């Protein structure tokens with residue numbers, strides 16, 4: 001996949017936007033984010049990243065499907 005813009009987090013099915021430029025990756029469960037907060041729910045977070053970032057786990061929002069007659073739908 002050479003078109004990095006088309007493969008960016010903002011175009012990935014695992015991305016959830018938190019604002020116009022950033023969001024969280026939900027590809028995997030939350031990761032340990034430190035225990036400085038007394039609240040347990042603050043200790044685990046989905047990774048925060050730019051909508052323009054990307055990684056090798058990218059998955060497009062929509063997958064083309066091929067019908068039984070070979071037509072892309």
Ligand code: SF4
Nearest residue numbers: 009012025027055057
């Ligand atoms: S491209 Fe990678 S880091 Fe970005 S949202 Fe998708 S899986 Fe997460």
